Amino acid sequence: MNVKNFALILGVVYIIAGILGFVPGLLREPGPNAPDVAVTSSYGYLLGLFPVNSLHNLFHLVIGVWGVLAARHLNTSRKFAQSIAVIYGVLTVFGLIPGLNTLFGLLPLHGHDIWLHALTALAAAYFGFRTVDRDEYVEHGGTMAK
Numbered sequence: 702m703n704v705k706n707f708a709l710i711l712g713v714v715y716i717i718a719g720i721l722g723f724v725p726g727l728l729r730e731p732g733p734n735a736p737d738v739a740v741t742s743s744y745g746y747l748l749g750l751f752p753v754n755s756l757h758n759l760f761h762l763v764i765g766v767w768g769v770l771a772a773r774h775l776n777t778s779r780k781f782a783q784s785i786a787v788i789y790g791v792l793t794v795f796g797l798i799p800g801l802n803t804l805f806g807l808l809p810l811h812g813h814d815i816w817l818h819a820l821t822a823l824a825a826a827y828f829g830f831r832t833v834d835r836d837e838y839v840e841h842g843g844t845m846a847k
Contacts (some may be wrong), residue, residue, distance in 0.1 A: 702828075703778075703828075704775065704778040704779050704782055704828045704829065705772050705773075705774075705775060705778045706772070707778070707782060707824070707825075707828040708768045708769075708771045708772040708777075708778040708781045708782060708828075709768065709769060709772035711764075711765075711768045711785070711821070711824075711825070712764070712765045712766065712767065712768020712769035712770075712771070712772060713765065713768075713769065714765070715761045715762070715764045715765035715768060716761070716762060716765030716766065716769070717765075718747070718758075718761045718765075719758045719759065719760075719761030719762035719764075719765055720758075720762070721747060721748075722743060722747050722753040722755075722757065722758035722761065723743055723755070723758055725743075727747055727748060728743065728745030728746060728747060728753070729745055729746045729749045730745055730746075731744060731745060731746065731752065735752065735809075735811075736799075736802060736803045736809065736811055737803070737806065738754055738803050738806050738807070738808075738809055739805075739806030739807060740754050740755060740756050740806065740807055740808075741754065742754060742755035743755040743758060744809070746812075750812070750813045751812070751813050751814055751817065752809035752810075752811055752812050752813075752814055753809065754808065754809060756807055756808055757808045757809060760808060764785070767781060768781055768785075779828075779829055780829075781829075782825045782826075782828040782829030782830075783825070783826075783829035783830060784829075785821065785822070785825035785829070786822050786823075786825035786826035786829050786830070787822075788822075789818045789819075789821040789822035789825065790818075790819075790822040790826075792810055792814075792818045792822075793815055793818040793819040793822055795810050796810040796811055796814055796815035796818060797815060
C-alpha cells in the first residue's frame with residue numbers, strides 16, 4: 702500500500718467513525734467512573750468501547766475529509782500522514798495524563814481511544830516518514846535509478 706491509499710483509507714474510516722458517533726443507538730452511556738466532559742452532546746462510548754462526544758465526532762469527520770482530499774496527490778498524502786502521526790501521537794500522550802485525557806473537557810481521549818490513537822499515529826508515521834518507493838516517485842514526476 703502506498704501513502705495515497707493510506708490517506709484515502711484512513712480518511713474513509715474516520716468519516717465513518719465520525720458519522721457513527723452521532724448515531725444514538727451505537728452509543729453506551731458513560732459509566733460512573735468516566736471522566737466528566739464539558740461537552741456532553743453525544744457523549745458516550747461508541748460500540749461500547751470508544752469514548753466520543755459531538756466535538757470528537759466532528760474532529761473525526763474533519764480528519765476524514767482531510768484524508769480523502771489529501772489522497773489525490775503524493776505530496777499532500779505524505780504531509781497528511783506526517784501530520785496525523787504527530788497529532789495522534791500527542792493525543793495518545795494526552796489520553797494517558799489525568800486532566801488532559803478530556804482535552805480540558807472538550808474531547809474524551811481516555812480508555813480504548815488511547816491505543817486506537819497510538820495505532821493511528823504509528824501507521825501514519827510509517828507511511829508519512831518512510832522512504833518513497835519507485836512507483837510513487839515516478840508517479841510524482843521524478844525519476845529514480847532501478
